[in-house]
Amino acid sequence: MKDHMQTIINVCFAIFVTVYIIQNDKLNYQVELLSDEVEAANVGLIKTLYSDYNTSFIKNDFSRIASHFEVPVNFASNGIIAETEKDVEERYKVMKATFQEGYAYSVTGDVTIKRQSDNSYLLCADFTRFNKQKEVLFEGRAEYQWINVADRGWKMNYLKGIDRGSNPSCLL
Numbered sequence: 001m002k003d004h005m006q007t008i009i010n011v012c013f014a015i016f017v018t019v020y021i022i023q024n025d026k027l028n029y030q031v032e033l034l035s036d037e038v039e040a041a042n043v044g045l046i047k048t049l050y051s052d053y054n055t056s057f058i059k060n061d062f063s064r065i066a067s068h069f070e071v072p073v074n075f076a077s078n079g080i081i082a083e084t085e086k087d088v089e090e091r092y093k094v095m096k097a098t099f100q101e102g103y104a105y106s107v108t109g110d111v112t113i114k115r116q117s118d119n120s121y122l123l124c125a126d127f128t129r130f131n132k133q134k135e136v137l138f139e140g141r142a143e144y145q146w147i148n149v150a151d152r153g154w155k156m157n158y159l160k161g162i163d164r165g166s167n168p169s170c171l172l
Contacts, residue, residue, distance in 0.1 A: 043113045046121055046146050046154050050111070053156075058105050060096060062089040070147060070155035077161040100138050102131035121146045121154075126164060139164055 109126035145158035
């Protein structure tokens with residue numbers, strides 16, 4: 001009787017452990033699916049925000065450009081740190097004033113976004129600048145660091161221009 005009882009306890013324990021493992025695997029799978037959905041939503045939102053940033057850039061809407069940033073902003077190509085949104089606006093005014101003569105608009109090419117942590121993504125984009133005659137003035141690449149800021153959403157806080165000719169792809 002005692003051996004029989006021990007067998008029943010062992011069988012019940014084995015069933016419990018098996019059910020627990022199956023439930024845990026299902027839960028892990030659901031967490032992984034949810035994580036993938038969050039990742040896709042973040043990437044989609046960052047692409048949308050980046051598109052709005054580009055539109056603002058072409059229209060010289062400097063306050064709208066600055067709204068896409070969280071200060072301080074590291075303009076890594078120049079070693080400049082913008083401490084306020086007004087500094088970001090001024091930096092873009094200077095940047096646009098020193099572009100290639102005849103600049104009319106930009107077109108974005110390849111865009112790659114890679115998660116760096118739960119709170120940050122690196123966006124790398126190729127772009128081409130044109131004049132009104134649709135002639136190429138400049139081809140470049142830029143990296144943008146995006147961070148999720150409480151109550152403000154996804155914002156950039158770092159950007160760096162990269163020479164497309166010497167860097168065949170972004171180092172992501």
